[in-house]
Amino acid sequence: MHILQGAWTGQEIRKTFLRFFHEQGHHLVPSSSLVPTGDPTLLFTNAGMNQFKEVFLGRESRPYRRACSSQKCLRVSGKHNDLEQVGRTPRHHTFFEMLGNFSFGDYFKEEAIPLAWDLLTRVFGLDHSRLWVTVFREDEEAFRIWTSTVGVPAERVGRMDESDNFWSMGDTGPCGPCSEIHIDRGTRFGCGKPDCRVGCSCERFMELWNLVFMEFDRQTDQTLQPLSARGVDTGMGLERLASVLQGVESNYDTDLLREILEEGARLCEVAPGASPETDVSLRVIADHARAVTFLIADGVIPANDGRGYVLRRSLRRAIRHGRMIGRKEPFLHRLTGCVVDHNVDAYPALTESRDFVAQVCLKEEERFASTLSVALEMFDELVSRIKERGEKEIPGPEAFRLYDTFGLPVDLMEDEAENLGVTLDHAGFEAEMEQQRARARRSWKGGTLIRAGRGEFSQIPPTKFLGYEHLAVEGCRILGLRTGETKVEALLEGETGEALLDATPFYAEAGGQVGDMGWVLGSEGRAEVLDCKFAAPGVRIHSVRVQAGALKVGEEIAAQVDAGRRGETARHHTATHLLHASLREVIGTHVKQAGSLVAPDHLRFDFSHFAAVDSPLVGQVEDVVNSVIRSDTRVEVQEMPLDEALALGAMALFGEKYGDRVRVVRIGDFSLELCGGTHTSSTGELGLFKVTGERGVSSGVRRVEALSGEAMLRRVREDSAILSHLQQIFNVDRAALPEGVEKLVQQNRILAREVEGLKLRLATAGGSAGEMKVQEVGDVKVLPLYVEGVDKRALRELADRHRGQVGRGVVALGTNPEPDRGMLLVVVSRDLAGRLDARSIVGELAREFEGRGGGRAEMAEAGGRSNAEGIRRALNRTGEVVLRQMEAAKG
Incomplete structure (x- = not known):
């Protein structure tokens, strides 16, 4: 669908919105990063109000009481998760821009509502007869302003329940009613029912703008108390407004996305509109290309957890949709350049990141391509084993291993499974995923200040910091003391704890710089300051150890920073x-x-x-x-x-x-x-x-x-001493030292190879496999063998020799390259493919010492911390593990 001739461009809409509110006394605030700062509850910025959250909560003050912004947003997790709908609908996105105006204790409903109406109808020229409004059913004030002040007919103002028109920041805290402005897109988008109106599930009425009026503070007992400073938080999607003003049915047809979509189609060598499936993939690619470009530009890098995992998943989802429409080679890195070109006017900093974004995408595309082929091969082998057992469901733990180890997307597994006539055990997969999340949570180690929580210090005035000008300050008052989680009136000699002062010269850890150390001296005691951190915004807390006497709450002390440090x-x-x-x-x-x-x-x-x-x-x-x-x-x-x-x-x-x-x-x-x-x-x-x-x-x-500085000088002295010592050992001057060391290393390598050769000859001196206690497990021969102190290369060489001697069977070798480190290697003859899998066998054996491993169906290895006894114990179970796997293969 083509954009109306002479229609507003996305750039013009953004500029006009910001200019309108700037002329109404609003401070123009740049978009914050997609990575929120100082808010551990958010993975990504998902609304315009995120950067003003502390202002709304009363924890931060700014020199302005009105603000407006066009905010970069990403919604891919939590309740704001649009990922699965992207591409399937005209308006869902992961990345989008949210236009918003905000009031912090300044104007409220009586000004916010007319401003919104004036912008939409007078400035943007929308037909007011097409605009409908909703209010919270108990919000009589908003209803009166809409109908009496603005003049919207009462029949076009819908009263909605709390679930639709009441906004809360959380279970407790600021909240309030909201009012939404919707546009009637016409009967051809409707359901045809005579009572069709706002709230109907059809496509006729589309929400444009949400006005949130924060006027209450929800208590723990769920009662609502009036806020001392009421606020306004509004949000309107730029892409959605552009679709209306440009006269197109889909956000993807606006000038904000159309060129990116068309460039994606050109790179994938397909035509938009070729098929519904092709269009879904092209929309996914266009949307995700914007998301990954802005994420990488904002400093996020592909990883296996956290924000990096979301980026990696988005990248791979776009790559996968490219493959679905026939593009096997890397292409996404080229599309990011189009995203940069299309957004550089609004976000000039993208220019600096252009090459870097493309390089990161290309490396991820190449990495995914290499792992995907291996992972799909293993997936096919897994499905074959399942079918041989007469089963039709892929076990969740098996699917999760492919996902966790090889990055095989679960949605790709689902599609492949459907093609192969099996299903995926979602419950088992999610159980494994939750265990991984639990392990990640257990691995997190917070400090004492994190443990103390933010609320305890939120009402304490900021500590006056004097450390830029002074390293020693007298007259600092102790406001509080704590040992562990317990507040105390005094810290005595030998005790450690935390001290809160009204003023301090100690720099608190921030911006990568460590906190200061030093001393505090009171009238009755002296303490060493071990560290200084922020307990809450502006509130510094000092870790102290009392060296003599005592420190007491309320006393004045002298504070001295370690000047040298x-x-x-x-x-x-x-x-x-x-x-x-x-x-x-x-x-x-x-x-x-x-x-x-x-x-x-x-x-x-x-x-x-x-x-x-x-x-x-x-x-x-x-x-x-x-x-x-x-x-x-x-x-x-x-x-x-x-x-x-x-x-x-x-x-x-x-x-x-x-x-x-x-x-x-x-x-x-x-x-x-x-x-x-x-x-x-x-x-x-x-x-x-x-x-x-x-x-x-x-x-x-x-x-x-x-x-x-001094650290560099110490390093020079240390290096000089090491060089002098090496010169004495090798009895050469400084210039000849590298050659002497290289010769010694080469000699050691030659000797090491000779030693390994001797070990290998000793290990095979016992004769044929028949003399080495080969077990008969059904029609399969099994040889478990412990070998003294060989390395991985030698172990593989031994495995090849014994595989040839055993013939149709399994060889399981174990060794200890180091006293506390064990290694297992399992090889399965090719004629047992489909019945036995070396990966499963070695994985089962490695459980004996909590080892981990992997490999191919014919050869796999595992390692971990274990002495020789643990490795021998694991090898002794080879026969029973092989038998169990053979019985499972029979079904």
Whole structure:
């Protein structure tokens, strides 16, 4: 369907919405990242109000009381999960933009409702006779404003129940009625019933805009108390509004998505409209291409859990739909460029990420292609075994293993299963998935402040931080003390606990920088400060150990930061900024910080990049940083409004949450970042910078570790001492040392091969397989054999020899390459395919010592922590495991 000639473009709609509310006194707030900051309850930003949540809750204040935004949103999990509907309907998306206006204790219904109506009817020109409204059934005020002030006929204002028109932030907290504006799309979209109206399940009435009026605070007993400061939160989907203003039936026909869909069709060499199935796949590809482009640009990298898993699943779902319409080769990485081009006017930062996004997508496409063929082969083998047993359902645990180990999507398994005439055990699969989630939850280790919870400190005023100007402060008052979970009036000598002060010079851990250490001195005692962290926004809490006397609530103390430790930490923080800027200069502007640790003895910097940084590039990075250090450039710190800082080009770092006023750290013309950390006054104070390590930490994320200052000097001295010691051992000068070490390594390799050869000859000296206690299990020969101290290569060589001697059968070998590490290898002769599977056999044997493994149906291996006794015990079970598997194969 074609867009109406002269219709509003998506770009014009966005700009007009924001300009309208800006002219009404609203502060124009940029879209926040898709990755929410400071809110552990959210996986992704899924609504315009997310970035204002703390303001609505009264925990954060801003210099404005009215705001408007066009917010990037993603809905792929929880109750806001549109993933399975994407492509099947005209309006469901994972990624979309939400237009919204907000009031924080300023205007309310009497202004919000007329503003919305004026924008839709006067500015955008919608026919008011096509607009319908809903209100909460008890909200007489909203009903009166709509009918009396705005003039909407009462018959077009529907009263709805709480489930439809009452919004809550959670089980308790801010909530209130909402009012929705719907548009009548015409009878041809309706059901034909005479009573068809808003709320009908047909497609005739489409919601455009939701106005939420937060006026109550829901208590734990579910009663509603009036909020001291009422608020307005509205949300309208840009894509949905564009479909109305452009006169098209589907969001995918708007200019926001049509070009992306058509480019996807061109890359997949199909025509839109070729078939309903093709159109579903093209819509999925277009939607997911937008989602993955914005996710990667916002710093998310494909992974096996959390946000990275959602990205990987979206990528693979798009790839799979490409395969469904005939595209086997990688294509999605090329489509992301179209997404960037189509959105760069609204989101200029996408330009910097263009190449990186494409590289991440390409690597994921290649990885998925390589694993998919293996996984599908294993899936086919699994189905064959199931059918041979006369069964018609794939066990959940088996399906989950393919999903967990090889990334085979469950929906792809379902489709393949249907094609092969079997079904999938969903309950068993979900049970395995839940166990995995439980393991992930158990692996999480929170600190004491996390354990304490946010609520305990939410009413405490922020701690006055004096540490930028002073390292020693007198007259700090102790507001509270705690040991473990218990509040106390005093901490005595030898006790450890946490102290809350009204003011402090101690820097609290934030932005990757560790918390300060030092001392506090009271009238009756002295304590060592072991750490400082945030207990709640603005509230710093100090971990202390009383060295003498006691600390008491209410007393005034003197606080002293360890100046040497702070200075070394500051050197590493300034070095981190120099490293970041250098990486962007040497490698590319796609480099973005993905995490950091700034400590007194080293720094660690994680950044987005798709390949290893080799030694020559590392050398270039070091040269650039050390050049700036030698220039002794001044490090300037200035506080300014966030908008002004961003306009200057200051880098806002991934995962950080910024207030309306921010600190900007400038290092000449080389680096400009938003940063709340501590720094040197000039780069010369760093002395020297050296990268000590570079490695990958996850797909698309690299990690650099480095040293500067005193830590660098200590490292130089240590390395020099090691070199001197090696020179003495090899009795050569420094220049000849590498050659001497290389010769020694080569000699050791030759000797190691000779030793392995001797072990192998000893292991096979016992004669033929017949002399090695071959067992007869039905018509199958089974040889379990423990071999002393050989490596994996030798074990495989032995397995090949014995397989030839045994013939039709199973060979199970075990060894201990190290005293506490065991290894099993199982081989099955080819003529037993379909009856026996080496993977299942080795997996069952490995349970004896909680080992894990894998491989092919003909050969599989497992390993784990076990002594020789555990490996022998596992091997002794080979016969019974083979017998059980043979009986299962018979059905």
